Amino acid sequence: MTSQLRKDHISGRWVIIASERSKRPDDFRPAQPEKKDNPAGFCPFCSGNETKTPPEVFSLRKNGSGPDEPGWWVRVVPNKFPALTRGALPQRASQGLFESMEGIGVHEVIIETPEHDQEWSDLPLAHLRDVLWTYQQRIRSIETESQYQYIQVFKNKGKEAGASLSHPHSQIVATPIIPKRVKEEVWSSDRFFRKTKKCLFCRTLEQEITAKERLIRINSHFAVTAPFASRFPFEMRVLPLRHSPFFSKVSDAELLSLADNLKAVLTKFRNILSDPPFNVILHQGPHPVLARKTWPNVESLFHWHLEIIPVLTRLAGFEWGTGFYINPVPPELAASYLRE
């Protein structure tokens, strides 16, 4: 059987589903599990070491405990080595052909638990919901600083996925421009909406729920699917059943339902793939005020979602040159392994 080229209808990228190279979950088992950094040693994110991080900007903590003291269960601090730092919207500078601007923005770390080894699949549901609720609180707060056009929330788990500390944490970066990837998603959704008066993601959901073959789990408010044009083995997309462009508009009941789906699929994922490194990426609309100005229909046309990417394969020259990806595990097969 030859391979198949598939187009991702959201980004416009093509992937090669290479069935000739087809693999089972066991083929991705690491030779040895990843070593934790300094397991018995010092971790600035563990409870008791609060003074080793910049002062907290938000926390969920027991009554009676004070800022930067133990007693918290979720804690947000500025990144000690920020990629971007707060400031007024900078001018673009030109140097011949080259454009640049000062690196202004926000870079915060959400420490998800005081326990060094508690992954999302270990956390009680209510705790995982609190982590997601904290995302919302920080997004709402950063949105009041209107010079930041996009807020990116993401989680890197494991060294191979880019985490420099193993203590479970997520990050928030606010940027002064709308990233290219985000524009591409909104543009595709906009084109689709003009043609059909429907949301591209709502239509995708309908199709995936009917087809079933790429559906991994569905609960009261969310569906988890293996995308039709998955770039990577065991890639997942988490789509809210209720249409909304902004993560900050998700209700508390929905957050709990999201936690339920995340915990279930990540537990399965950890079991069949031996605790792989992964990234979780939030995709949402740009800053609401700006988004409404540029895309007056943004509320109708865009649909926030999460992407979960396991780090099991390597990007190579072909991917860098073409933007194509070669995926040795068809998403239909991945979904069958990940389904309960």
Add this chain to the structure above:
Amino acid sequence: MTSQLRKDHISGRWVIIASERSKRPDDFRPAQPEKKDNPAGFCPFCSGNETKTPPEVFSLRKNGSGPDEPGWWVRVVPNKFPALTRGALPQRASQGLFESMEGIGVHEVIIETPEHDQEWSDLPLAHLRDVLWTYQQRIRSIETESQYQYIQVFKNKGKEAGASLSHPHSQIVATPIIPKRVKEEVWSSDRFFRKTKKCLFCRTLEQEITAKERLIRINSHFAVTAPFASRFPFEMRVLPLRHSPFFSKVSDAELLSLADNLKAVLTKFRNILSDPPFNVILHQGPHPVLARKTWPNVESLFHWHLEIIPVLTRLAGFEWGTGFYINPVPPELAASYLRE
């Protein structure tokens, strides 16, 4: 000092040059050098094992030696596990929102030397020129099959860079559609050409040669620079001084000059960064017949080039979500380390 946002004027992507995290080459030294696969064991690309690969489609070999026998110094074989396989141009198939097509194309491996351990920085100049000349021969041959719209030549060196075998080799993949990344580069060049009647790359070269700060090496026919908006520490771009969109049009004298620059910068690179994994990626115009049809000015507006990407950092959630990259080594600093 805060970080700086820089725009890559070819792809349109932004990068964050994070000087706060600024690093020296020593910071990237691996804890231990990468282990070669099975160093004393079997390698299908070594001389003597010709029957373990599919039959060769091209070779440079001593007079008197026959196909699939020892006696070669560069040898091209079909990939044993091809991502794409030869066939007639397929129809696009639709399944609701989803588009796909049969995975037709070409996937070949260029075995660069019979010696298992001879990297580009070890090869005699004439041998490295022969490797590049072999790229040309295969490109010209595959171009006669007009259903392939783009030919991607690339090299993965080291496991972390995606190489599954450590014996030095490059790959050629011909695809039935023009990849998104390639279109983006041609579109930018086209926009620039309409505005200025000049080639974007020729102008970039002029600017970099005058500015000097990102220039790594220049010889009779090629300049090596650290791109203004480098995504990765020690990333390099190799630009031919003579304007041409197609690699197949490079002269023999130019190939030798290219080999000279590649050998010199890769030797320096290997020394200061302890033999890092890397990718080499050829960027050229799409199939000439097709390219001339879509962009009648393609000869004037596009300019082939090589990209060299060391694998020293990890992609993480932020990169996946935004398409931004965070680079802890300003290209001006990288150039100063890489310059002789």
